[in-house]
Amino acid sequence: MSYLNNVVGYRKDLLTNRSVVKKDNYVLLDPDGLVKNVIPGFENCDVTVLASPKIGASFVDYLVTIHADGKNERGFGEEGIETLLYLIEGSLEVKAGEQSYSLTQGGFVYCPPGTKLYFQNKSGKVTKAFLYKRRYDRLEGYEPYVVTGNANEMEWIKYEGMEDVLIKDFLPKELAFDCNFHILSFKPGASHGYIETHLPEHGAYFLSGQGMYNLDNDWVPVQKGDYIFMSAYSLQACYAVGRDEEFSYVYSKDCNRDVSI
Template sequence: MSYLNNVVGYRKDLLINRSVVKKENYVLLDPDGLVKNVIPGFENCDLTILGSPKLGASFVDYLVTIHADGKNELGFGEEGVETLFYLLEGDLEVKAGEQSYSIKKGGFVYCPPGTKLYFQNKSGEAAKAFMYKRIYKRLEGYEPYVVTGNTEAMEWTKYEGMEDVLVKDFLPKDLAFDCNFHILSFKPGASHGYIETHIQEHGAYCLNGQGMYNLDNDWIPVQKGDYIFMSAYCLQACYAVGREEDFAYVYSKDCNRDVTL
């Protein structure tokens, strides 16, 4: 067995873990103990599956480390499936369909269904990325398209008018897209304005800092490196804790579509 944190053998303490798994409701995954998964096409990569339908999600989230000369020449994505590739660390050469891009930390590529994403690490240093895939829900008269950008170059905007809670949006406000991705950042002591309850589900990867997250009215401590799944109608909100570093996470959201009966 190969582990995400590369720690094997006996520990010097009790076997404990902060993960909480309540399938079809919410999940917190502590990176300690998560395994590396083998998936065809990912060469010289360490890849861990995070959220998935087996937890109750309608999507799949991944965390992948692309080592020097790591690549995917088979392509990530398939017909009917939309994907997102978000670079957390490093430099990477990426191809979406026939278009090539050089991306750095904060760079992302959204691929509509049927457009595969390929990548290669020529930098000589390891890179790290967050990936997402989901079956696209079509809307007559609209076609999604490739979107690229870099969150490091984006301006923060106030989240619901709050000075100490800021957000960045990945995708344009366009009905062609049935999902979006955001980074939400809280200054220490800041919080959501209220406990949210909604039909949208989220997969969230914690980028910085520490927080206390309300998940279905259970207050759970979270920190950088943790993964959170929130199902539809799961009560949710958080406070940022800690002394200096902002608490921030990248997350997905389904949107712009009616409910199918």
Template sequence: MGYLNNNTGYPQDLLMSRAIVKRGNYALITPDGLVKNIIPGFENCDVTILSTPKLGATFVDYLVTLHPGGGNDQGFGAPGIETFLYVISGAISACAGDERYSLTQGGYLYCPPGEKMTFTNASNGTSQLFLYKRRYTGIEGRAPWRVSGNTSQLERIQYEGMSNVILQDFLPKEIDFDMNMHILSFEPGASHGYIETHVQEHGAYILSGQGMYNLDNEWVPVKKGDYIFMGAYSLQAGYGVGSETFSYIYSKDCHRDVEI
């Protein structure tokens, strides 16, 4: 059923999948169906490409498993491209500019356009990363800067005043940045206050728990390890179920007008 759960070869049951792909609208991509992609620069890594412009996104998301000694010494990023790295599990050593960063679970690194990041596995086992890249939309006289830290250091904000839904913002709320990364966490039974409809798009990787998610007015069960793409104007909302906190990391474009 996939390389992530080491369940390959002949199936013992019917071929089936929970995945849903509606290009330009939304997608649910489950871990059982993920395949490895060979990408220059990634050595001793299992790389899966998630959202891309082929799906309807303006960004690219990746799920990367670094084996012992694995990493990217060539550099992730390009002229005009901003990048973001989040450590799902394990530990890595990352470099950007003249700085070196030791990042453990919950650690992150944002690099502004044109600045490449490199990284290597720093654990004895495997480490897993969530990677993001997007072409930066600039504003005259303004520019973003490199940001790094750990989720343990981020402010826990009550989402729209709800004490059982917690938001954490990774990047400054400044117009220099045209996107942000967040973690949204729902206690069991907690939900969005309403079904959202907006021009911004998301790529969301579920870090823990289980939930029900409204995707274009279809309620879909989701759980840890699933990935969701939500396109512009795709109706969206969720709530946590079960006994564990339902949380996910997600991107959101922001601080820019619409070009016509």
């Protein structure tokens, strides 16, 4: 039952859900079950916190439904915190500090720490966005900066040389950035080349298709609208299932820094 699919109140069938929560390891969130969180500054918006330090993440991911004239004039972000907004559907007017941008589906804005993100939905239609925030890991001699673009205008790159697995990077590969964001897409039947085991964490929102995901050697079905969190060193890989639609997701990755001890 969820506000996202407008299934609330009495249910005739058994209460079931595909979600799996293994704190400090991995999480799968089925949208049927997500609830709204009241977050100061978000007006006429439905906000769900997807991942947070309470499940073991070093970041916070949000799913935000922005209704007509929905907005955040308070500003998202604070000193020491970097943020990103990716537009899943619709259009949105966004400000990063003093600079304004008009985003359409696939558009994104990254704000460095200390630069607040503001937005307003002037389209008259419902808009959906994926939001991210994380404490920036500062590196002496380097300063991150505002980055904006649209994933639909970016070129696909072969993922580790595979023709049927493609990726897009949102941020420049520079040491000023301690994270990056990607869209990874699999044609039906395609898969990772191996089960990955690595330091970076991921938060991933599924944009299209269906797949089977290996999460710490548990194979779980996932599809458009699902969300997964993968902690450091949690085993991970997937393959795409279905007939026609590509299996794709937008996700974050921490990078470009040594490990603190």
